[in-house]
Amino acid sequence: MFRFVLRRLLQMVLAFFGTTLIVYALMFAGQGDPIQALAGERPVTPAQRAYLTEKFHLDRTGVGGFFYRYFDYLRNLLQGDLGQSLTGRSIGDILAAAWPVTVKLAVIAMAVTILFGVTAGVLAGIRRASLFDNATLVLTLLVLGIPTIVLAPLAQYLLGVRWPLFPPTAGADPDLYALLLPGIVLGSLSLATALRLTRTSVAENLRADYVRTARSKGLVRRRIIGVHVLRNSLIPVITFLGVELGNLMSGAIITEGVFNIPGVGFNLFRGIRTEDGPLVVGIVSVLVVVYLVANLVVDVLYAVLDPRIRYE
Amino acid sequence: MTESVVRPTPASPTPPGGHLLEVRDLHVEFRTGEGVAKVINGVSYHLDPGETLAVLGESGSGKSVTAQAIMGILDTPPAVIRSGQIRYRGRDLLTLPEEQRRQVRGKEIAIIFQDALSALNPVFPVGWQIGETLRHRDGMSRADARRRTVELMDLVRIPGAAGRLGDHPHQFSGGMRQRVMIAMALALNPKVLIADEPTTALDVTVQAQIMDLLADLRRDLDMAMILITHDLGVVAGVADRIAVMYAGRIVEHADVRALYRAPAHPYTKGLLASIPRLDVRGRELSTIRGLPPNLMRIPTGCPFHPRCPYARQVCVDVVPDDLVLADGRTSACHFAQEVHDDRAR
Numbered sequence: 001m002f003r004f005v006l007r008r009l010l011q012m013v014l015a016f017f018g019t020t021l022i023v024y025a026l027m028f029a030g031q032g033d034p035i036q037a038l039a040g041e042r043p044v045t046p047a048q049r050a051y052l053t054e055k056f057h058l059d060r061t062g063v064g065g066f067f068y069r070y071f072d073y074l075r076n077l078l079q080g081d082l083g084q085s086l087t088g089r090s091i092g093d094i095l096a097a098a099w100p101v102t103v104k105l106a107v108i109a110m111a112v113t114i115l116f117g118v119t120a121g122v123l124a125g126i127r128r129a130s131l132f133d134n135a136t137l138v139l140t141l142l143v144l145g146i147p148t149i150v151l152a153p154l155a156q157y158l159l160g161v162r163w164p165l166f167p168p169t170a171g172a173d174p175d176l177y178a179l180l181l182p183g184i185v186l187g188s189l190s191l192a193t194a195l196r197l198t199r200t201s202v203a204e205n206l207r208a209d210y211v212r213t214a215r216s217k218g219l220v221r222r223r224i225i226g227v228h229v230l231r232n233s234l235i236p237v238i239t240f241l242g243v244e245l246g247n248l249m250s251g252a253i254i255t256e257g258v259f260n261i262p263g264v265g266f267n268l269f270r271g272i273r274t275e276d277g278p279l280v281v282g283i284v285s286v287l288v289v290v291y292l293v294a295n296l297v298v299d300v301l302y303a304v305l306d307p308r309i310r311y312e
Numbered sequence: 313m314t315e316s317v318v319r320p321t322p323a324s325p326t327p328p329g330g331h332l333l334e335v336r337d338l339h340v341e342f343r344t345g346e347g348v349a350k351v352i353n354g355v356s357y358h359l360d361p362g363e364t365l366a367v368l369g370e371s372g373s374g375k376s377v378t379a380q381a382i383m384g385i386l387d388t389p390p391a392v393i394r395s396g397q398i399r400y401r402g403r404d405l406l407t408l409p410e411e412q413r414r415q416v417r418g419k420e421i422a423i424i425f426q427d428a429l430s431a432l433n434p435v436f437p438v439g440w441q442i443g444e445t446l447r448h449r450d451g452m453s454r455a456d457a458r459r460r461t462v463e464l465m466d467l468v469r470i471p472g473a474a475g476r477l478g479d480h481p482h483q484f485s486g487g488m489r490q491r492v493m494i495a496m497a498l499a500l501n502p503k504v505l506i507a508d509e510p511t512t513a514l515d516v517t518v519q520a521q522i523m524d525l526l527a528d529l530r531r532d533l534d535m536a537m538i539l540i541t542h543d544l545g546v547v548a549g550v551a552d553r554i555a556v557m558y559a560g561r562i563v564e565h566a567d568v569r570a571l572y573r574a575p576a577h578p579y580t581k582g583l584l585a586s587i588p589r590l591d592v593r594g595r596e597l598s599t600i601r602g603l604p605p606n607l608m609r610i611p612t613g614c615p616f617h618p619r620c621p622y623a624r625q626v627c628v629d630v631v632p633d634d635l636v637l638a639d640g641r642t643s644a645c646h647f648a649q650e651v652h653d654d655r656a657r
């Protein structure tokens with residue numbers, strides 16, 4: 001297990017450098033005149049241009065110059081300095097303000113997923129082909145079929161404006177209540193997937209031979225399902241939830257955008273729209289790390305949950 | 313096969329208090345999307361204390377389904393018990409309320425399954441799985457259950473039992489895993505042990521060890537055993553009586569030695585002839601022609617007639633009754649006596 005984790009950590013280093021390089025290249029290689037982009041619509045004097053060219057090492061041209069700037073960026077990054085956005089704010093500060101909001105949103109979405117998705121999935125799996133099972137089947141199909149870009153504004157309009165049960169937008173420094181509706185919208189997709197996954201897994205395990213053995217031992221049904229079946233059925237569900245939590249932590253561009261939530265996804269979206277290269281690369285670099293760590297945790301968790309899995 | 317007369321069970325008279333376990337005229341169907349499969353069609357057999365009954369038959373002959381019906385662990389649906397009785401110590405298990413039925417499982421009648429790897433729960437240690445029965449059925453404390461679990465594992469001759477409590481099923485060899493399964497079945501001192509093809513998934517050498525173990529345990533713990541198998545070789549040394557099943561019916565029911573000496577049903581005869589023997593080397597192994605019937609379309613008359621070398625018109629038209637032969641054995645064949653006397657074929 002130790003060797004496995006070590007190998008995965010080394011792979012993570014490679015993956016990290018690979019992705020930052022690609023994102024860095026995509027963000028800056030496409031730019032025509034980065035200095036003009038920085039200044040926006042205002043004119044740039046020759047003196048300013050000379051200063052900025054010097055400051056950003058733009059005097060070095062071609063592939064060599066690109067890698068020079070990339071490694072310069074990486075050096076700062078490894079020292080914990082994410083640099084400044086084009087608006088002059090420290091990217092570290094931006095992330096420090098945005099992340100707690102995104103985490104709150106992710107926790108709400110995850111709670112909704114577990115509370116409703118997994119519970120309903122277990123019930124549907126036990127009562128396969130029942131009315132409840134068929135109803136959840138249709139509902140999840142509906143949710144999976146509607147893209148977030150439609151679902152989010154719809155929920156916002158219906159539950160925020162038409163029948164104002166929730167604040168329609170969150171705004172700066174939102175409280176938990178303001179994040180509830182976006183959290184539910186964000187969680188609905190993972191909820192539907194988790195429900196389906198749980199249902200299938202429970203239904204499958206109910207037919208397993210070891211269930212017949214548990215029955216022949218004379219155990220009560222509650223124990224057979226609550227201990228034997230659930231412990232097995234939830235293995236794939238928990239690994240799914242782990243990956244999903246990694247996804248949610250890295251922000252939700254559409255949901256945060258629609259509900260005006262100043263989280264990571266919101267800032268990332270703004271960075272992309274305003275061609276703020278340093279901001280985008282900075283956020284994505286951190287997201288990559290979050291994602292890689294989440295995946296590693298899931299793999300290790302899988303081995304802990306299923307004793308048959310051994311990593312060498 | 314539709315008559316509801318309870319057929320007499322052969323080879324031993326009914327003791328005054330009734331048999332320990334008795335299956336009477338059991339009918340089970342499986343209702344699936346493609347139709348109704350008549351899996352058990354009037355099976356009757358009994359078991360007395362201290363006895364070993366072998367139930368022999370091909371896959372799909374209904375031997376395991378009968379066992380699961382006795383345990384009350386058939387999946388219903390698709391299985392439906394149409395009629396019959398399963399009497400244990402005079403009580404019909406099929407009419408017992410579920411809660412009382414559950415009490416019988418494990419404590420009175422226990423079962424060992426064929427493939428211990430899938431029959432044991434993969435995510436729990438074996439010690440936990442054996443102990444679970446003790447803790448939740450006998451109300452034992454954790455410490456007592458642990459002590460008793462080690463005893464049970466010693467009893468089934470698992471070396472270093474105490475050190476293996478925390479191991480998971482996949483960490484055991486096939487033979488050791490089957491021993492774990494047996495230890496689990498013995499946990500509550502059952503009076504009847506059903507062994508459902510206990511050696512089918514194992515190597516030949518290990519098969520012999522497990523059969524010896526089962527025979528010893530049956531004797532030492534004074535249990536009665538139903539041994540379900542398709543392997544005639546396994547049966548000879550262990551069983552007292554044999555019930556041969558075909559297409560959900562018992563076609564021959566006899567004392568082991570009598571049956572081996574002179575089978576009274578063409579199917580049994582075919583099975584015995586298909587055992588490889590050292591003294592008839594060089595001859596092609598005899599086989600039973602054809603395939604077992606589709607249980608959704610069981611042939612008219614005697615279900616074995618399409619494969620039977622003795623078959624005549626009456627076999628196509630009339631379902632044979634159980635004929636009781638001179639020595640008390642039964643055979644569901646119109647020509648039982650002829651088959652029995654026809655030693656040459």
